[in-house]
Amino acid sequence: MSHPVARIDYDEDDLPEAQSRPPVWRRRLVTWTLAAIGLGLGFLIPYTLYLNEQVSERFGQLRWQLPTRVYARPLRLAPGVALDAQTLKTELDAAAYREDGAGRRPGTYARQGARWTIASRGFDDVDGRVPARRVEVVLSGGRVASLRDADSRQSLRSVRLDPARIATLYGQKQEERRLVRINEVPELLVTGLQAVEDRDFAHHHGVDLSGMVRAAWVNLRARETRQGASTLTQQLARSGLLGIGQEQTFTRKFNEILYALIIDARYEKETILEAYFNQVYLGQNGAQAIHGVAAGAEFWFGRDLRDLTTEQIALLIGIVKGPSAYDPRRNPERARQRRDFVLGEMLETGLIERREYERAIRAPLGVTRSPGNMAPNRFPAYVDLVRRQLARDYPAETLAGAGLRVMSGMSPSAQAYAEAAVTRTMKALGKRKVPLEAGLVVTDVHNGDVLAVVGSRQVTEHGFNRAVEAQRPVGSLLKPYVYLLALAQPGRWSLASYIEDSPVTVTLDDGKRWTPGNSDGRSHGTVRLIDALAQSYNQATVRLGMQVNPARLADLIRTLAGIDAKANPSLILGAVDQSPYAMAQLYQFLASGGEIQPLHAVRGVLDANGRTLKRYDKAPAPAQEGDAIAARLITIALQHAIAGGTGRQLIADGLGRLSPAGKTGTSNDSRDSWFAGWTGDHLAVVWVGNDQNKPTGLYGATGAMRVWSSLFARLPSAPLQVSDDGLDWQWVIGSNTTDPDCVGARRMPFVAGFAPGYVPCPAMPEPTLEGEGGGWREWFGFGDDEPAQPPPPPEPVPVEEE
Numbered sequence: 001m002s003h004p005v006a007r008i009d010y011d012e013d014d015l016p017e018a019q020s021r022p023p024v025w026r027r028r029l030v031t032w033t034l035a036a037i038g039l040g041l042g043f044l045i046p047y048t049l050y051l052n053e054q055v056s057e058r059f060g061q062l063r064w065q066l067p068t069r070v071y072a073r074p075l076r077l078a079p080g081v082a083l084d085a086q087t088l089k090t091e092l093d094a095a096a097y098r099e100d101g102a103g104r105r106p107g108t109y110a111r112q113g114a115r116w117t118i119a120s121r122g123f124d125d126v127d128g129r130v131p132a133r134r135v136e137v138v139l140s141g142g143r144v145a146s147l148r149d150a151d152s153r154q155s156l157r158s159v160r161l162d163p164a165r166i167a168t169l170y171g172q173k174q175e176e177r178r179l180v181r182i183n184e185v186p187e188l189l190v191t192g193l194q195a196v197e198d199r200d201f202a203h204h205h206g207v208d209l210s211g212m213v214r215a216a217w218v219n220l221r222a223r224e225t226r227q228g229a230s231t232l233t234q235q236l237a238r239s240g241l242l243g244i245g246q247e248q249t250f251t252r253k254f255n256e257i258l259y260a261l262i263i264d265a266r267y268e269k270e271t272i273l274e275a276y277f278n279q280v281y282l283g284q285n286g287a288q289a290i291h292g293v294a295a296g297a298e299f300w301f302g303r304d305l306r307d308l309t310t311e312q313i314a315l316l317i318g319i320v321k322g323p324s325a326y327d328p329r330r331n332p333e334r335a336r337q338r339r340d341f342v343l344g345e346m347l348e349t350g351l352i353e354r355r356e357y358e359r360a361i362r363a364p365l366g367v368t369r370s371p372g373n374m375a376p377n378r379f380p381a382y383v384d385l386v387r388r389q390l391a392r393d394y395p396a397e398t399l400a401g402a403g404l405r406v407m408s409g410m411s412p413s414a415q416a417y418a419e420a421a422v423t424r425t426m427k428a429l430g431k432r433k434v435p436l437e438a439g440l441v442v443t444d445v446h447n448g449d450v451l452a453v454v455g456s457r458q459v460t461e462h463g464f465n466r467a468v469e470a471q472r473p474v475g476s477l478l479k480p481y482v483y484l485l486a487l488a489q490p491g492r493w494s495l496a497s498y499i500e501d502s503p504v505t506v507t508l509d510d511g512k513r514w515t516p517g518n519s520d521g522r523s524h525g526t527v528r529l530i531d532a533l534a535q536s537y538n539q540a541t542v543r544l545g546m547q548v549n550p551a552r553l554a555d556l557i558r559t560l561a562g563i564d565a566k567a568n569p570s571l572i573l574g575a576v577d578q579s580p581y582a583m584a585q586l587y588q589f590l591a592s593g594g595e596i597q598p599l600h601a602v603r604g605v606l607d608a609n610g611r612t613l614k615r616y617d618k619a620p621a622p623a624q625e626g627d628a629i630a631a632r633l634i635t636i637a638l639q640h641a642i643a644g645g646t647g648r649q650l651i652a653d654g655l656g657r658l659s660p661a662g663k664t665g666t667s668n669d670s671r672d673s674w675f676a677g678w679t680g681d682h683l684a685v686v687w688v689g690n691d692q693n694k695p696t697g698l699y700g701a702t703g704a705m706r707v708w709s710s711l712f713a714r715l716p717s718a719p720l721q722v723s724d725d726g727l728d729w730q731w732v733i734g735s736n737t738t739d740p741d742c743v744g745a746r747r748m749p750f751v752a753g754f755a756p757g758y759v760p761c762p763a764m765p766e767p768t769l770e771g772e773g774g775g776w777r778e779w780f781g782f783g784d785d786e787p788a789q790p791p792p793p794p795e796p797v798p799v800e801e802e
Contacts (some may be wrong), residue, residue: 062295426438478574499543583674590638665704
């Protein structure tokens with residue numbers, strides 16, 4: 001018989017052996033904890049190693065993407081240089097100089113009457129480092145009257161002022177940044193930042209627990225957030241690796257702490273600070289993010305980092321907390337409060353004395369009204385030309401974000417005056433049946449620098465650059481080169497030679513007949529070459545052009561400007577489509593006195609350390625004697641065109657003081673208005689027309705020349721003086737030289753040795769010109785007895801009408 005077994009439930013803790021073991025819940029807690037630690041370490045160790053690799057790649061070397069910056073040309077000051085007060089101020093303003101009454105700090109100037117004291121900044125140029133210096137400039141009569149060192153008082157031959165930045169070429173990110181070393185950062189900025197943002201920076205290991213407690217206490221007392229709990233190392237990790245502007249999450253905060261610990265373990269404190277000063281986000285200029293204290297100093301104050309005052313340093317530190325919230329341009333009161341708080345922290349920690357604190361607290365914010373020199377591209381047409389010229393040697397991906405410095409030839413004052421001239425003239429011409437557009441190129445006649453480019457009547461418009469891309473019939477702008485070819489035969493032609501301006505018919509290759517006429521519908525009989533060119537007579541020019549041969553003209557413009565054109569008879573009257581830039585290159589030969597000067601918008605390219613990588617501004621070869629003589633003769637004729645020909649309105653405008661030379665041009669049915677003119681310093685080629693190729697009702701003198709006149713009414717430039725080298729000036733009447741007091745005699749230039757025979761006044765027979773050729777004309781194989789036999793031409797192109 002079985003008996004039921006009684007079941008007894010024990011508490012394990014009541015067992016004898018259980019009395020020496022921990023309770024079950026404790027063992028389970030230990031097990032779970034160890035498992036969690038194991039799992040955590042299993043995840044954390046490889047994850048930390050991964051983050052460590054990221055830190056090595058990002059902060060081991062300062063590999064931030066640096067924009068390529070484009071600079072204007074340095075302003076050269078020298079006694080005798082054409083310069084007035086308004087132009088000097090325009091140049092200084094463009095380069096972010098400030099008038100401060102003393103002109104002692106770099107980047108400032110002072111003015112007392114005609115005397116200017118300018119403290120330049122040091123800069124790198126294509127020929128090396130240009131040191132900073134203080135200079136005293138006296139202007140008088142539209143020129144630099146004297147130049148001397150403001151400290152030593154010694155006279156100077158010349159000096160260059162640091163250039164304006166005109167554009168920034170970014171990479172994938174539009175981040176404005178200028179790298180600095182820690183020893184280049186003002187000490188007050190280094191210590192002041194730590195006093196406000198991270199007082200224990202020198203002692204903690206990337207994360208500061210005590211700082212978190214202290215910040216919480218300060219914020220609690222102030223009932224607002226006045227101190228942050230993040231260390232500088234955490235802030236660097238947040239912006240450098242995690243990226244700013246993203247929502248704060250636990251994961252991001254966890255990563256931030258790990259990054260900070262790794263960074264602090266791997267790098268010295270100075271290295272961390274240096275990285276912070278180059279990475280910290282300090283504002284936004286449109287799509288352009290401002291990073292680093294050097295860029296921040298320029299963006300907010302228009303100053304070099306080393307030139308900041310105590311109150312400006314305090315404001316820069318204050319902005320770190322929130323560039324949007326404490327934007328001193330939008331929220332000046334809030335920014336002032338934040339700045340004053342930072343000044344108080346500097347006083348409390350002994351970084352500044354009470355007297356300096358009281359001075360700084362009363363000082364204005366010192367912020368510039370606008371970012372000034374930080375604009376990504378203020379001159380789209382000019383920068384477009386820069387990009388085109390750089391593309392031959394630097395692919396777009398090489399330029400973007402490469403940290404290069406492109407030294408251009410732009411003159412900020414010439415660019416400003418050119419833009420204003422286009423704007424004023426387009427407004428003055430009023431509304432017309434078709435909308436008008438414009439293109440303009442200004443060059444330096446001495447070296448081929450492109451000083452200004454305007455690609456549209458809307459001068460800041462990006463897109464189609466009419467100065468470079470517009471291909472328009474050039475009209476009479478080619479006529480001077482027809483006469484140049486004739487004058488290359490000095491034994492046959494001179495400016496005093498006669499030619500018939502009467503109806504002319506050219507039989508074309510297909511048997512058709514071409515009969516061009518003058519713009520006034522009249523013939524002018526027998527005229528001298530100088531008058532035919534000055535008055536832009538079509539009939540006389542065609543007669544001359546057929547004798548010199550259109551094929552020679554095509555060869556000439558190809559040699560001088562790379563212009564490819566068919567050797568049609570209509571080429572004589574400019575039946576070829578070209579851009580203002582191409583015509584500027586062609587006219588540079590005349591304006592430079594016969595030199596082959598390739599135009600360049602880029603003078604040179606420097607690397608991020610200021611070393612020259614490539615130069616484009618090499619001095620051109622001196623003009624050959626024959627070239628120079630031919631250019632002088634045409635220049636004299638085109639000065640005559642201004643004095644009494646198609647450009648005479650410029651004299652009425654008061655520009656006779658410049659003795660300019662120039663040529664108007666008008667295409668068929670007044671569709672295109674052109675003017676090319678130069679002085680002793682500058683050449684400008686202007687086109688006015690419309691994009692639909694419709695008649696505008698404008699001639700060269702009533703459209704493009706009005707822009708030219710408006711430009712040179714303000715642009716300081718030396719008068720055009722033509723050298724007499726190789727020329728023989730004689731008084732002529734009829735086809736002979738004569739006495740200067742002979743009634744009706746005119747003074748004319750001849751190639752030396754080729755003046756016609758002398759006849760005393762009043763006897764005036766008409767001897768045949770004799771002489772031998774030579775010199776420049778041999779370029780194109782001319783001989784004195786070569787018959788004029790034009791090649792069979794193709795179908796004619798519409799004729800130029802001016």
